[in-house]
Amino acid sequence: xxPTSYYILLSAAxxxxxxxxxxxxxxxxxxxxxxxxxxxxxxLALVAYxxxxxxxxxxxxxxxxxxxxxxxxAVGLALLVAIFRTKRTTDVDEVSTLRG
Amino acid sequence: xxxxxFLITAAVALIGAIAMLVSxxxxxxxxxxxxxxxxxxxxxxxxxSPFLFAIQLTVYAGAIMVLFLFVVMLLGAEQVEDTPDRIxxxxxxxxxxxxxxxxxxxxxxxxxxPGIPPGGAAAATFGDPAELGRLLFTRYLLPFQVTxxxxxxAVVGVVVLNQYxxxxxxxxxPPGD
Numbered sequence: 001x002x003p004t005s006y007y008i009l010l011s012a013a014x015x016x017x018x019x020x021x022x023x024x025x026x027x028x029x030x031x032x033x034x035x036x037x038x039x040x041x042x043x044l045a046l047v048a049y050x051x052x053x054x055x056x057x058x059x060x061x062x063x064x065x066x067x068x069x070x071x072x073x074a075v076g077l078a079l080l081v082a083i084f085r086t087k088r089t090t091d092v093d094e095v096s097t098l099r100g
Numbered sequence: 101x102x103x104x105x106f107l108i109t110a111a112v113a114l115i116g117a118i119a120m121l122v123s124x125x126x127x128x129x130x131x132x133x134x135x136x137x138x139x140x141x142x143x144x145x146x147x148x149s150p151f152l153f154a155i156q157l158t159v160y161a162g163a164i165m166v167l168f169l170f171v172v173m174l175l176g177a178e179q180v181e182d183t184p185d186r187i188x189x190x191x192x193x194x195x196x197x198x199x200x201x202x203x204x205x206x207x208x209x210x211x212x213x214p215g216i217p218p219g220g221a222a223a224a225t226f227g228d229p230a231e232l233g234r235l236l237f238t239r240y241l242l243p244f245q246v247t248x249x250x251x252x253x254a255v256v257g258v259v260v261l262n263q264y265x266x267x268x269x270x271x272x273x274p275p276g277d
Contacts, residue, residue, distance in 0.1 A: 012205035023194035071254035
């Protein structure tokens, strides 16, 4: 078996790449993808620890995270489409005002 | 054998994530993210989670990525970052903070430093989808039902958001048209 710490290190690296994606990229859809990457990194750590402790509860938690992520993506992408209808852009710098 | 498989899959996952970060085209970003999701699904299989492997492939690599690609192509938003950055000092700061976060996370991971996962008879039957399903309908019954309500609210929210945009666009044409 692979040591659990290897999985945790990989999860930390993936999470950092996701954070960098949110901070650096300006295309709102790519920012969204980076958020999904962070969720996946957290899921990987949860499954690794579930295997370490031989407790299947961690896998149940990952199941819930994936379900909520699916709902979040649907609502977020609908928001992006609504923003695009009024602003004609998906650049997050262009939608920095809260006025409609 | 497991270690070689893990190293190859981890390399694929990291390459997919970094390529998603640096590629200029949003469609390429989505496809690299798909590669990353598939690699993570294989890691789930290595960690004895066959159910999550299937869920990861169908929900993430299937449904969610199709939704992403659909919206990217619907909006024609492949390349919107051709204008110069308005807050140029943000990028080096973000890289510095990201490296700092990685350092802290690696320190935290190594401080606990779990070793080889335990083997034995309990490990041989670990990750049975039947056991996971039994837990979902007994100990986690309430959260399971709450996720159903969350999905329902998401569906209603998407419909409401799109109706709001449509009625507003009908009243006032968007600027630039």
